[in-house]
Amino acid sequence: MLEDEALLVRRVAWRESSWVVHLFTRAHGRIALVAKGARRLKSPLRGHLEPLHRLHIRWRPGRIGMGVLAAAERHEALLPEARWPEGLAITAAAAMLFPEGTEEGFAALEAALFTCAKAQAPSAYVAGLWTLCSKAGIAAAADACWRCGARHDLVLAEHGLACTRCGTGPSWPEAASRALAGQTAEAKAVELALALLASIFAAQNLRLPKLGG
Amino acid sequence: MIPGSPKALARAVEAFATLPGIGPKSALRLALAILERGEEGARALAQAITGLVEEVRFCRRCGGFSEGELCAICTNPHRDAALVCVVEQPVDVLVMERAQAFSGTYHVLHGRLDPLGGVDASKLRLAELDARVARGVRELILATSATVDGEATAHFLARRYAPSGVRITRLARGVPEGGELEYLDEFTLRRALSERVAWTSDETAAS
Numbered sequence: 001m002l003e004d005e006a007l008l009v010r011r012v013a014w015r016e017s018s019w020v021v022h023l024f025t026r027a028h029g030r031i032a033l034v035a036k037g038a039r040r041l042k043s044p045l046r047g048h049l050e051p052l053h054r055l056h057i058r059w060r061p062g063r064i065g066m067g068v069l070a071a072a073e074r075h076e077a078l079l080p081e082a083r084w085p086e087g088l089a090i091t092a093a094a095a096m097l098f099p100e101g102t103e104e105g106f107a108a109l110e111a112a113l114f115t116c117a118k119a120q121a122p123s124a125y126v127a128g129l130w131t132l133c134s135k136a137g138i139a140a141a142a143d144a145c146w147r148c149g150a151r152h153d154l155v156l157a158e159h160g161l162a163c164t165r166c167g168t169g170p171s172w173p174e175a176a177s178r179a180l181a182g183q184t185a186e187a188k189a190v191e192l193a194l195a196l197l198a199s200i201f202a203a204q205n206l207r208l209p210k211l212g213g
Numbered sequence: 214m215i216p217g218s219p220k221a222l223a224r225a226v227e228a229f230a231t232l233p234g235i236g237p238k239s240a241l242r243l244a245l246a247i248l249e250r251g252e253e254g255a256r257a258l259a260q261a262i263t264g265l266v267e268e269v270r271f272c273r274r275c276g277g278f279s280e281g282e283l284c285a286i287c288t289n290p291h292r293d294a295a296l297v298c299v300v301e302q303p304v305d306v307l308v309m310e311r312a313q314a315f316s317g318t319y320h321v322l323h324g325r326l327d328p329l330g331g332v333d334a335s336k337l338r339l340a341e342l343d344a345r346v347a348r349g350v351r352e353l354i355l356a357t358s359a360t361v362d363g364e365a366t367a368h369f370l371a372r373r374y375a376p377s378g379v380r381i382t383r384l385a386r387g388v389p390e391g392g393e394l395e396y397l398d399e400f401t402l403r404r405a406l407s408e409r410v411a412w413t414s415d416e417t418a419a420s
């Protein structure tokens with residue numbers, strides 16, 4: 001029997017009354033477990049297997065197949081309820097960036113949710129995503145300017161990313177990096193930051209989870 | 214399936230077994246019961262099943278179950294169209310109606326935000342709700358699930374419609390009717406405590 005702290009990243013209905021849960025654990029990397037009967041009304045697991053909360057889990061690892069979740073206890077939420085839409089989208093992004101076999105998912109998601117919780121309202125999502133990208137080592141993979149389209153022409157300037165072809169003009173890199181740092185309420189800056197993040201994800205053949213409709 | 218059993222029986226068992234809560238044993242029991250009832254009983258059952266998919270539609274306005282373009286609630290002049298209760302699934306409307314305590318109308322999202330499962334806001338019935346709010350809604354009651362997904366959906370909706378000036382409320386959560394504290398889970402109890410309500414004073418004339 002193994003035991004660890006965990007964050008839920010995916011939950012897929014399995015058979016009649018169970019879940020297959022994907023979790024980032026602090027010391028055991030990303031794991032997938034069967035939560036038998038967890039969708040039943042009377043299950044002791046019910047209400048505990050939620051994202052955005054610190055979980056304590058115990059499980060029996062599978063000898064060949066998936067392990068089986070024996071117990072789960074839900075502790076405090078990592079960010080306030082008003083940030084849960086952002087938190088869920090960031091968790092979905094983390095599930096893509098840290099697939100099974102990776103070790104850093106827990107620390108990365110924990111840090112990203114923490115950033116999201118502290119950031120100014122409109123930039124909470126992009127700030128959390130940026131932390132995630134930094135932890136995944138792809139924050140520097142933005143290889144195209146979202147203003148002029150130049151590829152491989154981006155350099156890290158004093159105030160964030162700058163384009164060597166057009167970057168001398170307006171102050172957009174600074175505005176966008178303020179959004180990525182979670183320090184702006186400016187809608188335009190958030191939009192720029194989101195465009196940058198979308199290009200980073202696209203470079204990894206991933207789609208950025210959408211926040212709005 | 215038992216070898217040598219008729220093809221039609223095997224087919225029926227297979228079909229029943231795809232339904233929720235029905236295993237192969239129950240499926241066989243159901244098939245045998247229908248065989249026993251004879252042709253007339255089977256035909257009535259078949260009709261009920263095809264009628265279900267042919268006649269039950271979704272209301273164009275609220276997205277709830279309906280037999281016509283609009284449902285019986287949306288077309289009822291005694292229901293308050295400016296008071297809208299937002300729920301996740303059509304069945305939630307039936308559940309709310311069972312309480313017989315609501316005189317407003319509904320809006321069914323046909324889902325809830327679930328980014329982990331790949332459901333973003335574009336998959337919810339929001340265009341119709343946007344239009345209803347624009348036409349004039351006094352109050353939106355957010356009756357999404359008390360799960361992280363449901364809560365996130367409520368926050369998302371509140372953010373979307375707050376600028377329109379509509380009053381936004383959330384279904385209360387706490388100790389259920391007939392619920393003894395001893396049997397409550399810690400989440401419900403914590404919520405009941407943090408959202409406790411002021412005591413509306415008893416009649417002081419009890420002297």
Ligand SMILES: [Zn+2]
Nearest residue numbers: 145148163166
């Ligand atoms: Zn450029």
Ligand SMILES: [Zn+2]
Nearest residue numbers: 272275284287
């Ligand atoms: Zn209707």
